[in-house]
Each structure stands twice: as C-alpha cells, then as structure tokens.
Amino acid sequence: MADWQAWKKEAAFVDGAWIGADSGESIDVTNPATGEVIGTVPNCGDAETARAISAAEAAYVGFAAMSLMERVGLLWKLHDALMDNQDALGELLTVEMGKPLAEAKGEIAIGAQYVRWFAEEARRAKGEIVPAGVNGRRILVTKHPVGVVGMITPWNFPSSMLARKVAPALAVGCPVVAKPATATPYSGLAWAALAEDVGYPKGVVNVLTGSARKIAGAMMESPVVRKITFTGSTEVGKELIRQSADTVKKVSMELGGNAPFIVFDDADLDKAVEGAMVSKFRNSGQTCVCANRIYVQAGIHDAFVEKLVAETRAMKVGDGREEGVVQGPLIDADAVEKVQEFLDDATSKGGMVASGGKPHDLGGTFFEPTVITGATQDMTFAHEEIFGPLAPVFKFDTEEEAIAMANDTVFGLASYAYTSDLGRAFRLNEGLKYGMIGINSGLITTVEAPFGGVKESGLGKEGGSQGLEDYLETKYVCIDGI
Numbered sequence: 001m002a003d004w005q006a007w008k009k010e011a012a013f014v015d016g017a018w019i020g021a022d023s024g025e026s027i028d029v030t031n032p033a034t035g036e037v038i039g040t041v042p043n044c045g046d047a048e049t050a051r052a053i054s055a056a057e058a059a060y061v062g063f064a065a066m067s068l069m070e071r072v073g074l075l076w077k078l079h080d081a082l083m084d085n086q087d088a089l090g091e092l093l094t095v096e097m098g099k100p101l102a103e104a105k106g107e108i109a110i111g112a113q114y115v116r117w118f119a120e121e122a123r124r125a126k127g128e129i130v131p132a133g134v135n136g137r138r139i140l141v142t143k144h145p146v147g148v149v150g151m152i153t154p155w156n157f158p159s160s161m162l163a164r165k166v167a168p169a170l171a172v173g174c175p176v177v178a179k180p181a182t183a184t185p186y187s188g189l190a191w192a193a194l195a196e197d198v199g200y201p202k203g204v205v206n207v208l209t210g211s212a213r214k215i216a217g218a219m220m221e222s223p224v225v226r227k228i229t230f231t232g233s234t235e236v237g238k239e240l241i242r243q244s245a246d247t248v249k250k251v252s253m254e255l256g257g258n259a260p261f262i263v264f265d266d267a268d269l270d271k272a273v274e275g276a277m278v279s280k281f282r283n284s285g286q287t288c289v290c291a292n293r294i295y296v297q298a299g300i301h302d303a304f305v306e307k308l309v310a311e312t313r314a315m316k317v318g319d320g321r322e323e324g325v326v327q328g329p330l331i332d333a334d335a336v337e338k339v340q341e342f343l344d345d346a347t348s349k350g351g352m353v354a355s356g357g358k359p360h361d362l363g364g365t366f367f368e369p370t371v372i373t374g375a376t377q378d379m380t381f382a383h384e385e386i387f388g389p390l391a392p393v394f395k396f397d398t399e400e401e402a403i404a405m406a407n408d409t410v411f412g413l414a415s416y417a418y419t420s421d422l423g424r425a426f427r428l429n430e431g432l433k434y435g436m437i438g439i440n441s442g443l444i445t446t447v448e449a450p451f452g453g454v455k456e457s458g459l460g461k462e463g464g465s466q467g468l469e470d471y472l473e474t475k476y477v478c479i480d481g482i
Contacts, residue, residue, distance in 0.1 A: 003088035004095060012042050012209050013192035015055035016202025021210060022047050027182055032098040032329045032365050033319040041185045044210035049177065049218035052206035056148040056175035057224045059203030064145050064173035068122065075119035075171060077198035082112035089190055093159055094320040096184045098328035098365075099283050101320050110447065111163030114463070117447040121468050122171035132478075140477040145173040146250055147226035149471065150219035152212070152240075153188065154232050155181035155331055156286045156387075162191055164451070164462040165229045165252075166205070168471045174227070175204045177219065183331055185209040216240065223247045227471065230254070231288075234411070234456050241459075252460030252470050254288070254452060256385050257413035260406035260432075261291035261442070264399070265299035267418035268440070273307040275442030276391070279416060281315065281369055282443070284327050285389040286335070289414035289436070289445065292386055293375070295394045295402050305373055305393055309355045312369040312391070317360055329365040330388055336365050339388035345380045346372050346392060356389070383409055399424060403431040413453035416442055435461075 010026075011018035020026075021042035028037045042048075063071075082089065090105035097104070130139040149169045153161040158180055169176050180188025188207055195205035208215050219225050220243040229252040230240055237255040244251050261279060263272045279291040296304045320328040330336050336359060343357060356370030367389055375382070375392035382392075382405075396402045406415060415434040419425060425439045435453035438444040445451060450461035460470045 003085075004091035007085070007088055007092050007190045007193060008039055008186050009189040009193055010039050010041055011189075012044050012048065013189065013196070013205070013207045014048060014052045015206065016196070019048070021045070027210065029096055029183075029185060031095050032331055035364055038095055039186070041189070041209040044208045045214035046218040048210070049208055049215045050222070052177045052208055053148060053218070053222050053224050055203035056177050056206055059175045059201055060148060063175055063201060063204050066173065071171060071173060072119045072122060074198055074200060075115050075167065078194060079112045079115040079119070081194045081198055082108055082115065085194075086112075089159065089187070091321065092190065093184075093187050094328070096186050097155060097158060098331065099320050100325050100328055103283060104320065107157060107160045110445070111160040113447045114160070114163040115167045117463070118167040118171040118468060121168075121465055124465070125172060125468055125472060136480060136482050138479045138482055140479065142475050142477065143472045144475055146471055146473050147174060148224050149174045149176050149227045149229060150216075150225045151176055151178040152216055152219075152228070152230045152232065153178065153180050155183040156283060156288075158184035158187035159190070161231050162188055164467065166191060168468045170200075170204070172468065172471050174471050175206075177206045177208065177225070179208050179212065179215045179219075182209065182212065220244060220249075221246070226250060227252070229460075229470070237458065250470070252462070253458040254460075254462060255413075255456065255458040256411055257288040257290075257453065257457055258292045258383065258385055258409045258411040259289055259414045259416065259434075261294045262402050262406060262415075262417040262428075263294070263296045263300060263304055264402075264417070264419040264421070264424065265297045266420045267300065268420065269300060269303055269307065271440065272418040273304060273311060275416065275418060275438075275440070276308060277311050277442075279442035280391045281312070281327060281389055284330055284367075286331065286387050288385070291391065291416060291442070293382060293394060293406075294391055295396050295405060297402070298395055298397050301393075301395050305354060305371070308391065308393070309371050312355050312371055315369050317366055317369070318362065327369060327389060330367055331365070333365060335388060336367055339367055339386065339390050342381045342384075342386055342388075342390055343370065343372070346375060349376065349379050350374055351376075351379060351392070354393075377405060377408060385411070399427070403428070407431075407433045410456040411453070412455035413457035414438070414444070416444075
C-alpha cells in the first residue's frame with residue numbers, strides 16, 4: 001500500500017468517530033488524470049450534519065476554556081504532522097485532484113504554514129482598555145471565540161483552503177464542522193485524521209462528505225452554527241449570504257475572481273512572461289486568483305506574446321505524478337466544455353489562437369495550454385471566470401485605459417501589474433478595485449497577508465492578523481464605581 005492510501009479515509013468524522021452515511025449510500029471519487037475510481041466516501045446529509053453540530057456544540061465550552069498555550073501546542077503538533085507526512089498527503093491530493101505533485105506538496109506546506117502562523121497570531125489577539133468619558137469608570141474591550149464554525153471548501157485547493165479556515169478557528173477556540181468538495185474529499189478527511197492523531201478533543205473537528213445542499217442547508221438552519229466560511233462561486237456565496245440572514249450568522253466569503261494581469265511598456269519582459277505563466281497556468285488555470293485577462297501595452301505587446309507562446313508550447317502536460325509534468329488535467333468534463341465555450345466565443349469575435357486551442361491528445365480532461373490574441377472586452381472571458389488553461393491577451397495604449405478595462409467587472413479579488421515606474425505602482429494601488437494587487441509578482445498568496453476580495457469577490461479576509469479577527473467576537477465591558 002502506497003503511503004498516500006493510508007491517508008485515504010473512506011468515512012466521515014463526527015464526534016471523534018469515523019462513520020458512514022445513515023442511508024448506507026456512498027459517492028465515488030475519481031482520479032481526473034486516469035478516470036479511475038480510487039475509492040468512495042459516505043453520502044451524508046442533514047441528519048449526520050445535525051449530529052456533527054451537536055458534537056461541536058458540546059465540545060465548545062471545554063475547548064474555548066482550554067488554556068491558550070494548550071491550543072497553541074496542539075497547532076504546533078498539527079503543523080509538524082502535516083510536514084512529516086507532506087509527501088504522502090501531496091500524492092493523495094494529486095491523485096484526487098490532478099495537479100502536479102510539486103504543486104500538491106507545496107499546497108501541503110503552505111497549509112502547514114497557515115497552522116503555524118495562526119498558532120503564533122492567537123497569542124496576539126489582544127483587547128484594550130479605553131479611556132472613559134466619565135470619572136470612576138473603566139471601559140474594557142475583549143475578544144472571544146465566535147462559537148461553532150461551519151466550513152465549505154472547494155476542490156481546486158482541497159487542503160490549503162481548509163487550512164486557512166481550520167487554523168484560525170482552532171487557534172481561538174472554535175470547534176468546526178467542515179464540508180470538503182465532493183470531487184476531492186480525501187484531502188479534507190485527512191485533516192480529521194491529523195487532528196485525531198495529534199490529540200484534539202472529540203467534537204472539536206468534524207468533517208462530513210456528501211450532499212452539498214443538505215449539509216450546507218443544515219449548517220445554515222442551525223442557530224448553533226455562529227459563523228459560516230465558504231470558498232467557491234459567487235452564485236453559491238450569494239445564496240449562503242441570503243440564508244445566513246435567518247440566524248444572523250457571521251460570514252466569510254471568498255468568491256469568484258476575474259484577475260487582470262497588466263504589462264506596461266517599461267516592464268521587465270522576461271519577468272512579466274514568467275509571472276504570467278505562474279499566475280495563469282498554475283493548477284491548470286483552476287485558481288480564483290489566476291490571470292484571467294492579460295492586458296499588454298502596445299509597445300511591448302508583440303514581444304510579450306512571442307515569449308508567452310514559446311513558454312506555453314514548452315509545457316509538459318500529463319498525469320501530475322509523472323516526472324516533469326507542469327500541467328495536469330482539468331477537474332472534469334464540464335470544465336473542459338466551459339474552456340471550449342470561452343474559446344469558441346473568442347474566435348467567433350475575432351480572437352486568434354496563437355498556441356494550443358483544443359483538448360489535448362492525451363484525451364480525458366486534459367486541455368492544451370492556450371494563448372488567444374486580439375482579445376476584446378466584448379468576449380465572454382472579459383467578464384466571466386475562465387478556470388482553465390486559456391490565456392487571452394488584450395492590447396492597450398494608455399495607463400488610464402488599462403485601469404478602466406481592468407475594473408470593468410463585478411469581481412475584485414486579485415490583480416497584477418508589471419512596471420518599473422514606482423509612481424505608477426502607487427497609482428495602481430489607488431486605481432485598481434481589487435482586494436489584492438501584485439506588482440511585478442504573479443504569485444502573491446502568503447500567510448502573513450490578508451487574502452480576500454472586494455465587490456462580488458467576497459467578504460472577510462483569510463491570512464494575516466485580519467484572518468484571526470473573522471473568528472472572534474468583540475465585547476465591551478463598562479465597570480463603574482471604581
């Protein structure tokens with residue numbers, strides 16, 4: 001048995017026990033690179049979710065009362081367990097999701113970094129004493145765990161997306177009920193196994209697989225669940241926000257993106273192409289922060305396209321476990337169809353295929369890394385998220401024009417720009433309506449910084465000191481008669 005198979009848990013984890021679905025039903029999990037069914041997971045629903053919420057509620061008082069350094073110590077053990085098993089957990093991730101093994105191992109590592117970061121940040125969750133306007137009074141402001149947290153995570157980063165939610169919750173004393181994506185459940189269930197191994201009390205970490213509608217519905221209806229954190233589509237996020245109103249839950253939403261990648265004439269051309277490759281084609285373009293629209297200033301446009309095309313043609317596509325592979329398959333056939341629709345729309349409106357442009361000869365859900373030139377704002381991908389290895393290149397003339405086109409979207413998650421003009425960098429900071437901006441960098445996610453968007457890209461932040469605040473409530477105490 002390969003090491004990764006030891007972490008393939010074919011059961012949900014509720015109240016410290018591994019369980020099947022009440023119905024006995026299960027869901028197949030498929031390797032997108034081979035089409036092979038690699039296992040099953042329970043098809044849980046609202047009844048199992050209700051039990052998980054009850055277990056978390058029962059665990060809350062004791063866990064919140066646990067000493068800070070005990071909680072910090074458990075997080076350190078969790079960090080070490082992730083890194084000790086990085087290779088096996090990375091391979092498990094590749095097998096169920098498809099990304100290259102190096103990327104998968106990197107995802108395990110950054111997940112461990114989030115755990116370590118929030119273990120440290122929890123020690124800095126300070127309140128304050130505020131000067132009172134009335135003599136004889138003291139005003140105290142204190143921070144407290146929000147309570148039981150429901151978590152819903154996507155398939156594209158099935159381990160690190162959970163890390164960004166689980167780590168701050170556990171750091172401040174919030175039990176969790178997590179629902180990983182049905183396509184990639186094993187990386188989520190591995191977190192339950194790790195939590196069990198390092199000694200978390202039963203009920204503190206619960207992980208359910210199965211019906212997204214039923215599990216999420218039970219979370220949203222429960223008055224016990226005081227916070228919902230979701231990473232996924234804007235459409236689903238809006239529905240969860242609506243449902244949260246009935247019990248006035250705290251919500252964190254990391255939703256869709258449509259990232260502009262702007263290259264100015266004064267940019268370092270080689271670095272700009274390198275950044276575009278990392279931003280666009282990492283995880284086969286299946287990231288919410290990947291370059292969705294590449295805007296290149298007229299003076300450097302042709303040279304940029306030439307180098308970008310050469311780089312994409314050199315990419316090795318294949319099973320993520322094969323040596324040298326830098327792009328794996330798309331997650332499923334629907335993803336392939338969506339990329340093809342974007343491509344057909346662009347070519348019907350005058351776009352030209354500069355490289356790639358069709359499903360890969362490997363078959364299945366593999367798609368060629370593709371560059372489209374002559375892209376315009378009336379093409380569908382100018383306003384919708386691609387989520388695939390399709391890089392549309394737009395030409396622009398002025399800085400003002402680039403900023404206007406970049407902001408012409410309902411989304412506001414990540415954006416990128418390459419320039420050697422420091423003044424322009426500050427103007428972009430003011431002008432680009434995005435929660436994150438990378439200047440001369442195509443890979444900006446880091447545990448020390450707040451990750452999150454504006455407009456229809458979401459609410460709240462993950463990472464940085466701000467990521468801890470989303471799991472805390474603030475109380476004010478007035479003490480009179482002093």
